[in-house]
Amino acid sequence: MIKCSELKPGMVPCWEPAWKGRFEFELQDLAAFVGDTLLIDEELLAEGVLRLEFDWRLSDGRIFSLQAAFPDTFPFVRPQVALRGDPSTFPAKHCSPADGTLCLLGRDTGLWSAEWTLATLLERQLENALNGTGPEDPQGEPMEVWWNHLALDFTRFVDGSYMLVDSAWDLEDAAGGSLRLTYLMEKVGEGISFRGAVDEIKDEDGIVLATRSFPLPRELQASSKNATFPWRRVDRFAPPPREKWLDGNESLREKIDFNERPIDNSSPSISLSVTVQSTELSAGAKGDTYLFPLFFGPAKSFRPAKRGQRVSNPSLVIVPTHRAGEGDIGSRVPSVSILRNKTVAVFGMGAIGAPVAIELARNGCRQLVVVDHDVVEPGNSIRWPLGATAWGVRKTAAIKQHVEAEYPWTSVEGVQHFVGMPSASGGEGDSSVLPPIIAKADLVIDATASSGISRLLAEFCKKAAKPLISVFGTSSLKGGIVAYYHPTSGCPTCREFAYDRRLIDKPPGSGESSGLRQPPGCSELTFTGASFDLQELSLESLRLEVDVLSRPEDFEQSVIHTLALHDGFRRRPPSWRIDELDCAPECGCNQ
Numbered sequence: 001m002i003k004c005s006e007l008k009p010g011m012v013p014c015w016e017p018a019w020k021g022r023f024e025f026e027l028q029d030l031a032a033f034v035g036d037t038l039l040i041d042e043e044l045l046a047e048g049v050l051r052l053e054f055d056w057r058l059s060d061g062r063i064f065s066l067q068a069a070f071p072d073t074f075p076f077v078r079p080q081v082a083l084r085g086d087p088s089t090f091p092a093k094h095c096s097p098a099d100g101t102l103c104l105l106g107r108d109t110g111l112w113s114a115e116w117t118l119a120t121l122l123e124r125q126l127e128n129a130l131n132g133t134g135p136e137d138p139q140g141e142p143m144e145v146w147w148n149h150l151a152l153d154f155t156r157f158v159d160g161s162y163m164l165v166d167s168a169w170d171l172e173d174a175a176g177g178s179l180r181l182t183y184l185m186e187k188v189g190e191g192i193s194f195r196g197a198v199d200e201i202k203d204e205d206g207i208v209l210a211t212r213s214f215p216l217p218r219e220l221q222a223s224s225k226n227a228t229f230p231w232r233r234v235d236r237f238a239p240p241p242r243e244k245w246l247d248g249n250e251s252l253r254e255k256i257d258f259n260e261r262p263i264d265n266s267s268p269s270i271s272l273s274v275t276v277q278s279t280e281l282s283a284g285a286k287g288d289t290y291l292f293p294l295f296f297g298p299a300k301s302f303r304p305a306k307r308g309q310r311v312s313n314p315s316l317v318i319v320p321t322h323r324a325g326e327g328d329i330g331s332r333v334p335s336v337s338i339l340r341n342k343t344v345a346v347f348g349m350g351a352i353g354a355p356v357a358i359e360l361a362r363n364g365c366r367q368l369v370v371v372d373h374d375v376v377e378p379g380n381s382i383r384w385p386l387g388a389t390a391w392g393v394r395k396t397a398a399i400k401q402h403v404e405a406e407y408p409w410t411s412v413e414g415v416q417h418f419v420g421m422p423s424a425s426g427g428e429g430d431s432s433v434l435p436p437i438i439a440k441a442d443l444v445i446d447a448t449a450s451s452g453i454s455r456l457l458a459e460f461c462k463k464a465a466k467p468l469i470s471v472f473g474t475s476s477l478k479g480g481i482v483a484y485y486h487p488t489s490g491c492p493t494c495r496e497f498a499y500d501r502r503l504i505d506k507p508p509g510s511g512e513s514s515g516l517r518q519p520p521g522c523s524e525l526t527f528t529g530a531s532f533d534l535q536e537l538s539l540e541s542l543r544l545e546v547d548v549l550s551r552p553e554d555f556e557q558s559v560i561h562t563l564a565l566h567d568g569f570r571r572r573p574p575s576w577r578i579d580e581l582d583c584a585p586e587c588g589c590n591q
């Protein structure tokens with residue numbers, strides 16, 4: 001480290017040429033606060049990187065030793081400031097327990113201004129961060145954040161490892177006990193991939209404190225093992241600094257290695273000693289966090305060495321803790337929580353229906369019934385959510401496979417059926433197949449893009465008193481509609497009457513056939529619209545689906561949302577119109 005006065009000409013950070021004079025200005029501005037405690041890392045500076053060390057005095061007289069590292073994209077982004085010294089003195093909030101890095105501006109880099117200097121940043125933010133005062137960063141800092149970050153540094157860690165827990169679990173004041181896991185492990189080179197979920201936690205007397213209610217990811221359901229390991233409650237337990245990791249650190253060893261019964265009938269043998277500590281889950285909310293240090297190696301590495309024998313120690317990785325409870329996943333988007341106990345039937349797994357099904361699953365829908373007769377092909381996958389991995393697969397099967405793998409809380413019933421076709425045998429026609437599907441659905445989606453099928457589905461839904469949302473684009477895709485049909489209000493035929501009587505405007509491009517062409521091998525004219533324009537329709541239908549399910553009392557009348565993507569001359573940004581749809585007297589659908 002050198003003082004400012006020892007800087008030689010040409011020793012500048014890499015961002016100086018683009019911001020002439022900024023380096024000198026930064027140093028002068030900072031020196032005005034920290035005087036000659038300011039030191040510069042000359043070895044890093046020779047590589048164009050600026051790192052400073054200095055002492056900063058707070059208004060109450062306390063002095064903190066700090067280090068500041070400037071990113072090579074400074075001053076577009078801010079310098080990172082870290083506390084130096086004994087980690088046990090670091091504040092509990094706004095500070096990484098592992099390396100002292102301070103959280104001075106929340107996590108939003110937008111709060112930093114390129115006109116600020118490091119001294120400006122410290123003057124404005126440091127005192128609040130160290131004292132835990134001032135406007136709070138609303139995000140909590142559960143302790144596993146720091147451990148999970150550290151986990152990536154272990155050489156034998158394999159990407160994709162995790163252990164799932166639920167924030168809703170409350171172990172009260174229990175001091176320890178046993179914890180049962182479902183897990184799947186795989187050796188990857190020298191490393192270990194370890195995926196698991198906690199199934200049950202008991203206290204020392206064997207009383208069950210917590211039980212898993214969230215679904216397992218599919219790999220864990222399919223081929224996994226169960227084992228029980230001990231857990232203990234500890235006081236605040238933060239990752240130690242890297243140089244103190246394990247070597248001769250007995251208090252650390254005691255906390256992460258107290259299991260006396262490794263699982264030694266597997267390859268590799270493994271041992272877990274789980275620590276539980278109280279932590280901040282979100283701003284102001286306390287809960288428990290779990291640390292899963294996994295020892296693994298050949299069985300003999302877990303046995304005490306015999307005299308004269310040299311045995312290698314087991315290897316260690318930290319299995320990152322992730323929260324997969326219903327509240328953990330749903331809490332990010334409370335508005336869609338209504339989907340969690342709903343069944344939605346989607347007719348037509350084409351360019352609109354398939355994205356709708358996937359989006360419903362992503363947002364927590366409990367059950368989907370998907371109906372289609374078609375197969376994914378290279379040609380139609382340009383308008384489909386999945387590509388080459390699904391070629392040759394029936395669309396219903398491809399959606400079931402994809403959704404159940406990605407969103408384990410959703411189950412999919414795929415129905416291979418061609419709505420509107422004469423059946424080859426009795427019992428396979430629409431009048432046999434459709435009613436049971438509609439009966440179990442809370443909401444029916446018509447994405448068949450066929451006006452005849454829309455009318456047919458509306459008829460079935462009316463009889464079963466089920467709401468129907470019908471989505472289609474005009475053939476030129478200059479527009480489209482998302483129609484909500486209440487069983488006792490206007491129907492698709494009423495909509496045609498409303499167009500005839502000019503009560504509602506048709507979507508742009510209605511009646512044009514310029515958007516249709518017949519590709520080789522396709523028996524019908526198909527549509528030339530692009531997937532991203534069709535998604536405009538599927539997205540609006542999703543918003544309407546959530547509204548209808550959340551607030552049925554506001555949707556006792558049919559309503560037509562009409563999309564315009566074109567003004568007759570040129571494309572324009574999407575715009576929507578809303579029209580209520582009454583029963584047309586000529587239709588007679590509700591008499």
Ligand SMILES: [Zn+2]
Nearest residue numbers: 491494587589
């Ligand atoms: Zn009608």
